[in-house]
Structures are given as C-alpha cells and as structure tokens.
Amino acid sequence: MLPAVVKLCCGISYPHLRSMAGLQRMAVAVIGQEMTHVQQWRRTRLPEWMDQMGLRAGLSHTESKTENRRPVTLNQEQQLFVQQGQEAMRRALDILEDKEGWQTEIAEDNGDVICSKVMAGARRVFRLEAILEASAEELYDILFVKVEEMHLWNPSIQHIKVLKHVGPETVVTHEVSAETTGNLIGQRDFVSVRHSCKDKSCIYLGGAAIQLESFPPQKGFVRAEDGPTCIIIEALAEDSRRSRFTWLLNMDVKGWLPKSIVNQALPRAQLDFTRHLRRHLTAGPTLG
Numbered sequence: 001m002l003p004a005v006v007k008l009c010c011g012i013s014y015p016h017l018r019s020m021a022g023l024q025r026m027a028v029a030v031i032g033q034e035m036t037h038v039q040q041w042r043r044t045r046l047p048e049w050m051d052q053m054g055l056r057a058g059l060s061h062t063e064s065k066t067e068n069r070r071p072v073t074l075n076q077e078q079q080l081f082v083q084q085g086q087e088a089m090r091r092a093l094d095i096l097e098d099k100e101g102w103q104t105e106i107a108e109d110n111g112d113v114i115c116s117k118v119m120a121g122a123r124r125v126f127r128l129e130a131i132l133e134a135s136a137e138e139l140y141d142i143l144f145v146k147v148e149e150m151h152l153w154n155p156s157i158q159h160i161k162v163l164k165h166v167g168p169e170t171v172v173t174h175e176v177s178a179e180t181t182g183n184l185i186g187q188r189d190f191v192s193v194r195h196s197c198k199d200k201s202c203i204y205l206g207g208a209a210i211q212l213e214s215f216p217p218q219k220g221f222v223r224a225e226d227g228p229t230c231i232i233i234e235a236l237a238e239d240s241r242r243s244r245f246t247w248l249l250n251m252d253v254k255g256w257l258p259k260s261i262v263n264q265a266l267p268r269a270q271l272d273f274t275r276h277l278r279r280h281l282t283a284g285p286t287l288g
C-alpha cells in the first residue's frame with residue numbers, strides 16, 4: 001500500500017521533479033532509497049507465504065498483488081483453514097516454549113531425546129529432539145511438499161492424501177496409520193490442516209485435527225485427533241547440511257485404551273518415525 005502511494009505521488013510530481021536541482025533532488029533520492037529498504041525489510045523479515053496470501057499486516061489479499069506475482073485469492077472456507085493452521089502452530093509453539101514441567105522419557109545412545117509433559121485435561125504430550133543429517137529445505141521437501149509419499153519410506157503410515165491445497169503453505173490431509181505388529185493402539189485415521197512457514201534458518205510445520213463435513217469418520221476406522229502439533233526444523237549454525245528436529249506429538253488416539261499403553265506407544269511411534277526418516281535420508285533421492 002505504502003509503496004503504491006509513493007509511486008502515485010511520484011507520478012503526480014514528476015514534471016516538478018524534472019526541474020529540481022541540488023539538495024531537493026538529493027532529498028527525493030533519499031526518500032526513494034528508504035522506500036527500497038522498507039520493501040526489502042518486508043521481503044526478508046516476513047515470511048513469503050504471508051506476502052503471497054496477503055496476510056501481512058494491514059493488507060487484504062487483493063492488495064498484495066505485485067506486478068510479477070499472481071495474487072492468491074482465498075474463499076471464506078480457505079481463509080478459515082489458513083487461520084486454523086496458524087492457530088494450531090501458535091498453540092503448539094506455546095507448549096514448546098513453556099520450559100516448565102518436562103520430564104525425560106527416553107534418551108537414546110544416538111542423542112535423540114524424548115521428554116513429556118502433562119497438559120491441562122491430563123493429556124500427555126511428547127517432545128522429540130534429534131539432529132538429522134539433512135538441510136532444513138531437504139526435510140521440508142520430504143515432510144511437507146512430498147507428504148503424500150510418506151508411506152513409501154515410513155511403514156507406520158498406510159496412506160496420506162492431500163484433500164485440499166489451500167494456498168502455497170497450507171494443506172488439508174487425510175492420514176491413515178498402518179496396522180503394524182508393534183502398534184499396540186491399532187489403526188487410526190486423521191483429518192488435519194497442515195500449515196508451514198519459514199523464518200530465517202527455521203522451518204515450522206504445524207497442524208491440528210479439523211472436522212470436514214465432506215470427509216466424516218469412515219466405517220471401520222477410529223478417527224483420532226492430531227494436534228495442535230508442530231515440527232521445528234532448524235539448520236545448525238555450524239553446519240547447515242544438518243538440522244535440529246523438534247517434534248511435539250500431541251495426539252488424542254480416541255477409542256478405549258489404558259493411558260499407560262497410549263503413553264508408551266506414542267514416544268515409540270516418534271522413535272520409529274525418526275528411524276525411518278533417517279533411513280530414507282541415507283537412501284538418498286532415489287526413493288523420491
């Protein structure tokens with residue numbers, strides 16, 4: 001908006017500018033430079049997806065249009081998904097940022113650590129921290145862009161389908177866990193909004209269960225609820241080809257199951273996930 005106003009003013013005053021000299025001309029040049037800085041700051045400090053969706057402060061999505069970028073016009077339902085995704089991310093980050101009350105569940109020899117914490121309502125949430133031999137972009141590609149291929153490298157997952165693409169950084173997914181021998185909980189399915197954003201050296205993947213009229217619980221499946229959940233992928237300062245992977249697992253598995261079984265199975269599922277992810281990373285790009 002601001003740059004557009006300045007451009008308009010420049011247009012109106014162009015004939016006068018041509019006849020300007022000395023200090024006046026310099027003053028105009030300085031204003032021009034300041035405007036460039038403002039635009040550069042907006043481009044680098046605020047996530048790209050906000051720009052693309054017109055979600056930057058004070059902008060409606062039609063106003064975010066620039067000469068070389070197609071505006072993303074979201075309908076009401078899509079805007080709601082984006083809001084739900086952002087809200088899930090915010091709530092999950094709040095849980096992770098609160099350093100009180102975490103207890104170590106598992107500390108693996110390879111350095112992976114899982115801690116847990118009991119939330120209001122007595123649900124236990126789990127936080128896995130691991131260092132992975134991959135760049136943040138590579139992990140983003142595997143975990144968000146190619147989410148539908150997850151079952152190819154992760155036997156805990158039977159199927160993931162993107163039901164809706166909502167703008168560049170938000171998707172609605174249907175996920176089905178696999179009925180594997182080690183899975184004491186049994187097969188579950190999930191309908192979630194998944195949202196991602198990038199900020200400097202960090203990539204965030206947030207998500208939460210949503211109700212979708214067009215996709216009600218299926219016969220024969222227990223519909224579980226994942227989230228508010230979040231994965232933070234942070235490039236290591238000393239080596240950007242490696243990343244710190246922090247995953248908050250916050251799941252209501254539903255069904256009638258003793259808490260002790262659930263609280264044992266969830267951190268196991270996190271370790272399994274990380275093991276499969278590592279194997280996929282070493283297998284290289286041949287797996288897609």
Ligand SMILES: CC(C)CCC[C@@H](C)[C@H]1CC[C@H]2[C@@H]3CC=C4C[C@@H](O)CC[C@]4(C)[C@H]3CC[C@]12C
Pocket residue numbers: 143144147156157160175176177178183185186188190194205207226231253265266269270273
């Ligand atoms: C213990 C039983 C019930 C469940 C076991 C499978 C669990 C671990 C599976 C089922 C669905 C999976 C999720 C499906 C989709 C995504 C979105 C992606 O961007 C990050 C990983 C994430 C968040 C997966 C994490 C692992 C997950 C939660």
